[in-house]
Amino acid sequence: MKIISIEAYPFSLPTRRDFRWAGMLGQLGNFVVVRVETEGGVVGYGEATPLPDWGGDFGRHAGETIGTVITMIRTVFAPALIGTDVTAVTQAASIMDRVAVGNVYAKCALSIALYDAWGKSVGLPVYKLLGGAVRASVPVAHMVGLMPEKEALDEATLAVEDGVRALQIKGGVDAERDIRLVAALRTQFGEGIALRLDANQGYGHAKNAIAIVRRLVDAGVSLVEQPSEGVRYMADVTAASAVPIVADESCWDIHDAVDVLHARAADCISIYLAKAGGFSGACKVADLADAAMVRCDVNGSIESAIGTAANVHFALARPAVSLPAVITISAPAGRHPYRVAGHYYDDDILTEPMQVQDGAILPLDAPGLGISIDEDKLQAFRCDK
Structure with missing residues (x-):
């Protein structure tokens, strides 16, 4: 071969x-x-x-x-x-x-x-080459991008109506907007939907980030992703936070993961196959996190069907990857199973849509990535x- x-x-x-x-x-x-x-x-x-x-x-x-x-x-x-x-x-x-x-x-x-x-x-x-499935499906968290509050609320509402039970809300530019939006979403959905605010390092110094995270907690946030930049600041925010803090930009590969865990800089880790250089590196991060009892998700830059299929196989096979995944639900034009949830592209390069159930992607069981290009x-x- x-x-x-x-x-x-x-x-x-x-x-x-x-x-x-x-x-x-x-x-x-x-x-x-x-x-x-x-x-x-x-x-x-x-x-x-x-x-x-x-x-x-x-x-x-x-x-x-x-x-x-x-x-x-x-x-x-x-x-x-x-x-x-x-x-x-x-x-x-x-x-x-x-x-x-x-x-x-x-x-x-x-x-x-x-x-x-x-x-x-x-x-x-x-996923069988990676050791076999440890879960029956991969729950999806729909990404609500930076957009006006009314549009964000509408996008989130349609995604939840489609069936997802978790949202990743992009923020970090205007903290007051983020707090208002989280409060509105919590009022809209009650306690049954996980609200994850992703600041993309936007809240700055630890003292400022701590104050904002406390207000987000009062507004009803479930998790906060990467509020600050750097392990030192992230550790301060994590220690002061009443909700889990997720490391994304702060944790790329196994060496970063060791630093994050040693510094107690996050409660959870967001794993990208790309950040770790592929399956082997990503598995190292996930297995270290599992040993440390740190939950992970699989995330990325909203891939096409090829990257999404890789994410699904990885998430199926790693015990630590238990948080809802911020990934695409891939489908060709006109055949997407949802109006909004996981629906980022009007068309894709696979011949058949990925199968979903209750806001989760089902295993891709054909050989290899399990999709036909x-x-x-x-x-x-x-x-x-």
Whole structure:
């Protein structure tokens, strides 16, 4: 099962509406697809969703773009991986780390493609390659982006009517708006819906963040994600908070996770496959969190069907990933199961919609990522032609 070719090129999907968060300058819906082919004719797909304006604490991580991901895959990683065994995923991760520092989005896209090809070659879904399912489905938290309060309330209401039981509310730009919106949502939904306010580091110094989090608690928030920047400030906020604090930007890989846990800088960790460089790195973070009895979710930058399928398999297979996932529910045009919940794109590159039940994505049981890619549609959405 040697790798004979690796391709990487950009594509875009049409968004249902504008979705933004604090500090975001670009648009959602722009991706890199990776296509790995083996000598036996098996094809594995991977995906990267790089955002150059989003990263870790104090700019220590990320900064990748569509262009850098494609260039690194074509010129550095592909030459190093072609000719190796597609099922040797641990070796592949070591090779990529040896030939290039960082570039975790590019590494993640290749990791996903290798697991997809491996699963297809042995007839197993990826979650079984990761150890098997520990839950029956993956509950979804719908992201309510930065938008006027009335629009945010309408978006959240429709998502809850669709069936999700958790919302991630983007904030961090105007704390007073965030507090008002959380209070309005709690009044609207009562206690049955989890309200997670994501500040994207927007509340600044620990003293300011502590004061805002206390008011959010009074308003009815369930969790607060990344209120401050840096492990030191996050530890102060976590110690003072009556609700769980989630680390996102502060925790990218296993080394960050060790620092976060040692400093008691968060009660929960938000895991991205991309932040950790792919499945192997993400599993390390989740397993460390599990040993420390720290709950996690799987999150990302609102991926297409390829990245979403990878997220679903990871969440199914890791005990610590028990919080609702902020991920897409992928479906081709006109066939989405929900009006709003998990519905970020008007179309996608898979042939059949993901199956859902009560606001949760059901397992993808076909070999590999468990989805069938519409190659014609993928080429139609390609951006470099």
